Amino acid sequence: MLHLRLLTPADKTDDVVRLIEKTVGTTHLVVLPGAARNPVGDLVLCDVAREAGDELIGALRAFGLDKTGSIAVENIDLSLSERADKAEEEAPGEGADAVLWEHLADATQEESTLSITYVAFLTLATMIAACGVVLDNAILIVGAMAVGPEFGPLAGLSTALVQRAPRLALRSLMALLVGFAVAMAVTVGFSWFMDVADLFSKAQLESERPNTSFVYAPDAFSFVVAVLAGIAGTLSLTSAKSGALVGVAISVTTVPAAANAAVALSYGDTSQTAGSTNQLLLNLLGIVLAGTLTLLAQKWLWAERRNRGRPFVRQKPR
Template sequence: MHLRLIVPAEQSAAVLSALDRDFRVTNVVLMAGAAVRPSGDLVLCDAAREAVTDVLAGLRQAGLLVDGGVTLSAIEAAPSANAHAAEEAAPGSPEDAVVWDAVLDQADTQVGGSWSYYAFLTIAVILASIAVVTDSAVLVVGAMVVGPEFGVVTALALGIALRRPRLSRRALALLVKGFLLAIGIALACALAARAVGWVHPSSVSADRPLTGFIWRPDRWSAVVAVIAGCAGVLSQTAGRSNALVGVFISVTTVPAAGDLALSMSVWDSRQIMGSLTQLLLNLAGMTLAGIITLIVQRRLWRRTAAVAATG
């Protein structure tokens, strides 16, 4: 990974010395006096992914995360011999290393509660409601992909696993507010559709071979939620966001919310309870799986680092 550091001038010598002594760091560059705000020297370096957490810990102890600046970015390729040497000096595999500072920073962004989060979640829930009316599996998948809730679920799991109560509270509040708003707007749309004759009680109670599973949670719903939660957290901590698409179309959170809104518009109590149970089951399963995955990751990596230090 590439690190761009803004270092107060009086600390540059110590920071450069620490980076130079670490064989997992390479391509160290100093541009004295280049930084304007905050003022200081600009230091650039590349570090093996496995070493980034240690490097950041040292920078934090030096106060650089408060008095200076740190920016991380992934490197797509580094074919030079010095980069390979830095990677070989680092213990473990880069795919197993988690840059916790980057993961936490991303989680803080996810729980910001932007208008786009509410908009995408609302659109996804409305799409899911239409999928129920039309019994369309294609629309169900579309709603799953549009839904942005998994990042917030990951943030909730991260806050609990790393004992960050503020992060957990913000994530939980955003999940509750987001789904309440999305279900409320979808319910209003469903009531309007019912008023003009587009939706009837039979639209919900009729046999739906392609979407009936949404309001019928079973043991497999819990299994899928747990597996998807593990896969989703691993994809985010390992920087493999392409795997998230598979997670999105595996869990039934957004479809359950859409079914809940539609069932409430015709007041089908059986489907209301079924879809609500499905929604809560998926959220709980993903969160629990995320917590366990994160705890296991931390322990495995600490063991790897300890073995490397003694070896």
């Protein structure tokens, strides 16, 4: 279930209440006239089944409530109510299959911001991965994958392509390009420093590395794994199963490939630099392609279910 907190201008409150009452899957409606002070208006509260949430939020935005008032949405972790149970039964489809497009766009936009924190995490992850590739240490590689924040902009790019949002697409693309460019440039300097400190050496980089040689040797499996990870990551975002994102993060070799390319570049090893760059690009392409196709499939399937299933509008208000 979702909890909606709405600030409505007094002249729109009746329309908003009627909309909520006729929307299947809503319950626990509360209206507090004159409770809002900034902006001035009424406070309307209600709960809605997740599978009916996107339809209701879209209708509220059509009223212009996001401009004249406010629409706040929260997840309800626990609701002990027979009315809530009945509302979920009435709503068409399953909550786990529903996509809240407004929430997805907002979340991916936040994760796709080119901030100091984002660049810092990506740089630190790349430096950790650099230690992993030189030492041929799989544990460090896995740790670097988990630290890397690059899935946010990748998901943002997929969302932007589906929603036809060029501004979000540009923001996500800039976060990816600038983030990896800065991370790899800093890692080149880090590699030089570690070489001077006699902690890295070209011999280590070019020796047999059974645990990490895959990062500069892309093959068909690289693309297959990236596609599967992209599907899993997108589903985890749209179904609010955020715990699955950790598994997605350690399934793809974006950060390790960037790290290996940076270390190889610092030693002038063009062969490993090219191979690692190809691995990086292959993974990025696979994730974006899979994420975009997954979102398109979810959008189509939900539209089909909505058209064939139960309506979103009650015949008689409660």
